[in-house]
Amino acid sequence: MKILENHIIINSLKIKSVSSYYIEIDNLTCFNKLHDFINIKDLPVIILGEGTNIVPPNLFNGIAVKPSFTQIDFKDNFVEVGASVNWNFFVNHMINKNINGFENLSLIPGSVGAAPIQNIGAYGQEVSNLIEEVHCYDYKKNIFIKLTNEQCNFSYRDSLLKNTNLIIYKVVFRINNSNKLNLNYHSIQSYIDDNKIDKDSLNQKLLSKIICKIRNKNLPDPNIIPNAGSFFKNPILKENDIKIDNLSINDLVIWKLDNTYSKIGAARLIDLIKNKLNINENVFIYDKHSLVLITNSKASQNDILDFASQIQDIVFDTFNITLEIEPTVIIN
Numbered sequence: 001m002k003i004l005e006n007h008i009i010i011n012s013l014k015i016k017s018v019s020s021y022y023i024e025i026d027n028l029t030c031f032n033k034l035h036d037f038i039n040i041k042d043l044p045v046i047i048l049g050e051g052t053n054i055v056p057p058n059l060f061n062g063i064a065v066k067p068s069f070t071q072i073d074f075k076d077n078f079v080e081v082g083a084s085v086n087w088n089f090f091v092n093h094m095i096n097k098n099i100n101g102f103e104n105l106s107l108i109p110g111s112v113g114a115a116p117i118q119n120i121g122a123y124g125q126e127v128s129n130l131i132e133e134v135h136c137y138d139y140k141k142n143i144f145i146k147l148t149n150e151q152c153n154f155s156y157r158d159s160l161l162k163n164t165n166l167i168i169y170k171v172v173f174r175i176n177n178s179n180k181l182n183l184n185y186h187s188i189q190s191y192i193d194d195n196k197i198d199k200d201s202l203n204q205k206l207l208s209k210i211i212c213k214i215r216n217k218n219l220p221d222p223n224i225i226p227n228a229g230s231f232f233k234n235p236i237l238k239e240n241d242i243k244i245d246n247l248s249i250n251d252l253v254i255w256k257l258d259n260t261y262s263k264i265g266a267a268r269l270i271d272l273i274k275n276k277l278n279i280n281e282n283v284f285i286y287d288k289h290s291l292v293l294i295t296n297s298k299a300s301q302n303d304i305l306d307f308a309s310q311i312q313d314i315v316f317d318t319f320n321i322t323l324e325i326e327p328t329v330i331i332n
Contacts, residue, residue, distance in 0.1 A: 001030040003037070009064055011051035012109065012222035013304060014297040019046075019064035026068040028137075028144075028169065035142040038063060045139060046330050047167050050086070052109035053118065053228055056330045057301045065139075067113060069169045077176040078132055083113025083168045087120075094175070095204045101130050101177035103208040104185075107215045109222055109229065113168040117161045118326070119154045123211055124185035128154035130173050136166040156263075157233050157326060181207055187214050218289045226299075230291040231308060232266045232323040243320035247272070266323055267291040273314045283307040305329065 007022030020043065025034060038045055044062035048054075069082030072093065079099075081090055087110050094102040104125035114120075115127045116134050131154075134147045145166065153160040161168065181202055183189065191210055192199060202210075220227050239254065239262050251272065253265030270290040277285075282299035286292035293304065312323045 001025060001027075001033050007064070009048065009051065009054075009056045009060060011054050011056050011228075012226060013055060013228050013295050013299065014226035015056055015058065015295075015299060015301055015304070017056040017058055017060065017301075019060040019062060021063040022066065023063060024066045024068055025167075025169075031137045031139070031144075031167075032142065034065065035139055038139055044332060045165075049083070049111035049114040050109065052222055053114060053327045054330055055228065055301055055304055055325075055327050057332055059332075060330060061332050065167060067167060067169055069113075071170075074175070077174060078172050079175050080170055080172050081112045082170060083111060085112045086110075087112055087115055091208070095208055098204065099175045099177070100179050100181070100204060101125070101174075103204040104182050104211060106208040106211045112171050116152060116154075116159055116168065116171060118157050118328075119159050121157070123188055123214075124182045126154070128152070128159070130177065131171060132174050133172040134161065134168055135170040135172070136161075136168050138165050139167055140165040156236065162328075183207070219292060220286055220288075220294060225286070226295040226297055227286065227292050228327040230266075230326050231293045232270075232291055232311075233326050234263050234266045235321050235323060236261050236263050237321065238262070241320060243318070264321060269315050269319060269321060269323070270311060273311070273318050276314050277307075277310055280307045301329075 002024040004022040006018055006020065009017040009019050011017060023034060041063060046060065046062060046064050048064050048066045068084050070084050071082045072085060073080045088107055090112055091102045091106050104123040105120065105127060108120055108122060116131055120127045128149065131149050134152055136145045136147065138145055183199060188210065191214055236257065238260060253268040255263040257263055267290040270285065274285055274290060280303060282296055282303045284294050286294045293308065308325060315321055315323050
């Protein structure tokens with residue numbers, strides 16, 4: 001176990017953030033020492049992956065824990081993956097082994113351990129459809145916990161794993177998934193139609209390349225343009241609850257979920273109100289996708305949250321819709 005003081009918290013928004021203590025864990029036997037250290041210091045604790053889905057403060061007066069578990073082991077119909085493995089590296093590893101189900105989740109930033117926490121999803125697939133178990137350590141109770149898929153209580157961009165005392169060190173995935181490719185998402189179908197691609201010619205690798213092209217066209221690379229991906233969730237609500245005074249319901253992007261609820265495209269909501277926003281010199285809406293907030297590498301946590309709050313307020317006043325922030329906001 002390595003303990004560092006006043007250490008940088010790496011994050012894709014490029015906030016200049018420092019943690020009072022920073023601990024790297026690369027062995028299960030270190031967790032007892034971590035438990036003791038946390039009890040002695042009695043400070044807030046955050047668990048770090050690759051920092052692609054967090055909004056950290058400039059100074060975190062607490063303990064940042066960075067797991068470092070990188071094994072990938074195949075056992076029967078499952079693969080056990082260390083929490084610190086890069087997600088896209090893992091996806092490509094599955095594709096190269098001709099294992100279905102992961103290709104729609106290509107190019108999502110972050111680590112394997114972060115994937116189940118917010119139940120990452122894209123292009124018609126959610127990671128919860130692939131997970132068998134999540135192995136964790138509870139740093140408060142000093143016990144190891146194995147959660148089944150059902151116990152994780154997965155839902156849209158959410159799970160029981162959020163805002164807990166659990167440190168994920170391993171995720172077990174099923175690898176006996178259906179061989180049928182998931183081509184139902186509208187942007188995938190549009191790409192196939194526009195490029196006159198024969199669906200029968202597709203395999204995991206070709207579908208992954210298509211998804212990467214779609215993502216690169218619409219979403220900025222966090223290594224080049226600071227961002228944390230989609231900053232708001234697509235809200236789920238009853239269509240009758242939407243307030244539309246000067247617009248038609250057809251002006252919105254709506255996905256019907258059942259007879260009661262629909263998912264509303266948050267990007268479209270922001271498109272319709274962004275001309276009402278006050279300018280922030282350090283935070284901006286990405287011009288190719290309104291769900292993405294980008295920075296100039298000079299933004300503080302307050303800059304980002306103030307700009308996001310302004311968006312939330314105007315969307316609520318205009319549509320009676322509450323936008324929920326998707327990345328984890330770290331608070332002292």
